[in-house]
Amino acid sequence: MKKTISILLALMLLFALVACGGGTKQPDPTPTSTGQGGEGGDKLPAQVQAIVDRGTLRVGVKVDVPGFGFQNPDTGEMEGIEIDIARELAKRLLGDETKISTTGVTAQTRGPLLDNNEVDMIIATFTITEERKQSFNFTEPYYTDAIGFLVKKDSGIETMQDLDGKTIGVAQSATTKDAIIEKAKELGISVSFSEYASYPEINAALASGRIDAFSVDKSILLGYINDTTKILEEGFKPQEYGIATKFDNKDLAAYVNDFVAEIKADGTMDAILAKWGLK
Structure with missing residues (x-):
């Protein structure tokens, strides 16, 4: 009888050890994002x-x-x-x-x-x-820049007031034209416009004398200046890109x-x- 009880106790102890030890489940790995461009594994929109x-x-x-x-x-x-x-x-x-x-x-x-x-x-x-x-x-x-004017050095144009009665070349669908109209009213001067599809076309019009000034943001004008032209010192209406x-x-x-x-x-x-x- 004692032998039977001892065997039963041993079996119970063995089952308990297996249940508590050998069958322990390891924690599941935490999912992470592998998408490029995400910071810290964040999912991208x-x-x-x-x-x-x-x-x-x-x-x-x-x-x-x-x-x-x-x-x-x-x-x-x-x-x-x-x-x-x-x-x-x-x-x-x-x-x-x-x-x-x-x-x-x-x-x-x-x-x-x-x-x-x-x-x-x-x-x-x-x-x-x-x-x-x-x-x-x-x-x-x-980037932020002001609208400016590129003119010929021998044009006699030194300030925006000198643009009175002149023709200004601007890009089609740009904000430049409306800004100049507003500024011209403020200065009490009258100007006319010729609109072009590209900046090289406006620059060519200035070189040939078809317009008196090429107007767009000053930093853009820097790319078109040469020995015969200059950018007026005055700028107005800051433009934010x-x-x-x-x-x-x-x-x-x-x-x-x-x-x-x-x-x-x-x-x-x-x-x-x-x-x-x-x-």
Whole structure:
């Protein structure tokens, strides 16, 4: 009897040890995100993830604005502040600054390209206005500049007052014309306008004498100055440039806005501006 009880006690002890020890379940690993571009494993918004999945950032840029977005005629390569911004975004989102596809835009075509989903965003001296905010998302400004005038050195034009009765060349669909009209009323002068599709066309019109002044933001004019022309010292109506995204793409807009804030805070934007001789 004692032997039977001893055997039963031994078996009970063995079962207890197996239940408490050998069958212990290990903790399940914590799931983590492996998506590129996410910080700290955070999941990317669907609109941003779509760019990651595609593997290419599609950007609308200027091709005729030296210093901002310009196709180098010698190399065929795109260069400028806004090209470098696009490359920095591609590096942070896709891990490779070369993973960008650029499309040349003008003031007339940049909106339709966004609306038709042909580009993910526009980085093309796109001035932020309240009216435009009704149609597109804009980031906080990455650059601010004033409107100026490029004139011939022998024109006798030294100030904005001297533009009275003159013809000014401006880009189609740009904010420049309305700003000049407002300023002309303030100064009590009268001016007329000729509108062109591109900056090189305006510059050619100035060279041939078809217009008296070429007007756009001063930093853009710097790319067109030569030995026979000068930029008037006066500037007015500061223009803020922002990255634009399609109005419906709110998540992408928020992501890109955070990116702009980051490159301004960490010194990257200052380095890009210094590289191209601006501040």
